[in-house]
Amino acid sequence: LQFTEEKLGQAEKTELDAHLENLLSKAECTKLWTEKIMKQTEVLLQPNPNARIEEFVYEKLDRKAPSRMNNPELLGQYMIEAGNEFGPGTAYGNALIKCGETQKRIGTADRELIQTSAINFLTPLRNFIEGDYKTITKERKLLQNKRLDLDAAKTRLKKAKVAEARAASEQEVRITQSEFDRQAEITRLLLEGISSTHAHHLRCLNDFVEAQMTYYAQCYQYMLDLQKQLGSFPSTFLSNNNQSSTTPVQSVSAPSVLASASASLPSVSNSVVTSGISELKSSSGSRKARVLYDYDAANSSELSLLADEVITVYSIPGMDSDWLMGERGNQKGKVPITYLELLN
Numbered sequence: 001l002q003f004t005e006e007k008l009g010q011a012e013k014t015e016l017d018a019h020l021e022n023l024l025s026k027a028e029c030t031k032l033w034t035e036k037i038m039k040q041t042e043v044l045l046q047p048n049p050n051a052r053i054e055e056f057v058y059e060k061l062d063r064k065a066p067s068r069m070n071n072p073e074l075l076g077q078y079m080i081e082a083g084n085e086f087g088p089g090t091a092y093g094n095a096l097i098k099c100g101e102t103q104k105r106i107g108t109a110d111r112e113l114i115q116t117s118a119i120n121f122l123t124p125l126r127n128f129i130e131g132d133y134k135t136i137t138k139e140r141k142l143l144q145n146k147r148l149d150l151d152a153a154k155t156r157l158k159k160a161k162v163a164e165a166r167a168a169s170e171q172e173v174r175i176t177q178s179e180f181d182r183q184a185e186i187t188r189l190l191l192e193g194i195s196s197t198h199a200h201h202l203r204c205l206n207d208f209v210e211a212q213m214t215y216y217a218q219c220y221q222y223m224l225d226l227q228k229q230l231g232s233f234p235s236t237f238l239s240n241n242n243q244s245s246t247t248p249v250q251s252v253s254a255p256s257v258l259a260s261a262s263a264s265l266p267s268v269s270n271s272v273v274t275s276g277i278s279e280l281k282s283s284s285g286s287r288k289a290r291v292l293y294d295y296d297a298a299n300s301s302e303l304s305l306l307a308d309e310v311i312t313v314y315s316i317p318g319m320d321s322d323w324l325m326g327e328r329g330n331q332k333g334k335v336p337i338t339y340l341e342l343l344n
C-alpha cells in the first residue's frame with residue numbers, strides 16, 4: 001500500500017542520504033560496464049557463438065568441454081597434409097609444411113591466451129557479477145522494504161487520533177527507524193567495497209594485458225622464424241611472384257613500430273640476434289644483406305629501406321644490439337636487424 005501511494009504521489013517517502021545514493025549509482029555503473037567488458041572479451045577470445053554456448057553449458061554442468069582443434073590448428077593441419085601430398089621435397093610442399101607447423105604453434109599460443117585470460121581476467125569479473133553484486137542487490141532490496149515499513153509507520157502516526165494509538169505508532173516508528181538505519185549501514189559498508197573491487201579488477205586487467213602481450217610477442221616470433229625459413233628458399237622459387245606477374249605484387253610493409261617494439265620484448269630481440277649477426281658485430285668487417293620489408297626511417301640517423309633490395313651492413317662499437325649500420329651507394333644510416341636477412 002505504502003509503495004502504491006508513493007507512486008500515486010499520495011504518501012511521503014524517506015530519501016536515502018546523498019552518499020548512499022552515490023555509492024548505489026557507482027555500483028550499478030560498475031556492474032553494467034563489467035558485464036559489457038566481460039561479454040565482449042569472451043567474443044574476442046572465442047568469436048564462434050556456438051562454441052561459446054557449448055563451453056558455457058559444459059561449465060554449468062561442471063564438465064570439461066570436448067577438446068577440438070581451433071582455427072589456426074585446423075589450417076595448420078590442412079597445410080601439412082597438403083604439403084605431404086604435393087611432396088615435402090618440392091618447394092611448395094616444403095613451404096606448406098613449414099607454414100602449417102607455424103599455424104599450429106599459433107593455435108597453441110591461442111589456447112594459452114584463452115586459458116590465461118579466463119582464469120586471470122574473466123573469472124574475477126564474473127565472480128563480481130554473480131557474487132558480490134548479487135549480495136548488494138539482496139541487501140538493497142531489504143533496505144527498500146525497511147524504508148517502506150518506516151514510511152508506513154510514519155503515515156500511521158500522522159493519522160493516529162487517540163493517545164493510545166499515537167503511543168503505539170511512535171513506538172513502531174522508533175523500531176522501524178532503527179531497523180532502517182541498521183540496514184542502511186549494512187548496505188553502505190557493502191557498497192564501499194566497490195572501490196576495492198575496482199582495485200582488484202585493475203590488477204586483473206594488467207594480467208590480461210600481460211597475457212595479450214605474451215601472445216602477440218609469440219606470434220610475431222613464430223612468423224619471424226617462418227619468414228626466415230621461407231626466405232632461405234632458392235631465388236628461382238621466389239622469382240615467379242616478383243618478375244613474371246604482369247601486375248607487380250605489393251611488398252608487405254611491416255610497421256616500423258615493430259622495430260622499436262622489439263627492443264622492449266626480450267623474447268623477440270634475443271632470438272633475432274642470430275649467429276651470423278653476432279659474428280658480424282664482433283668483427284670489424286661488412287656483409288651484404290637482403291631487406292625483408294619496407295622500412296621508413298624514423299629520423300635522419302636511420303636509413304629507409306625497400307623490400308628485396310640488397311645493402312651493405314656492418315657494426316660499430318657501442319651500437320644498440322637491435323641495429324646495424326647500413327650503406328646504399330653514398331647513403332648510410334642505422335637499420336633494424338629484424339628487417340634484414342644476411343647473405344653468404
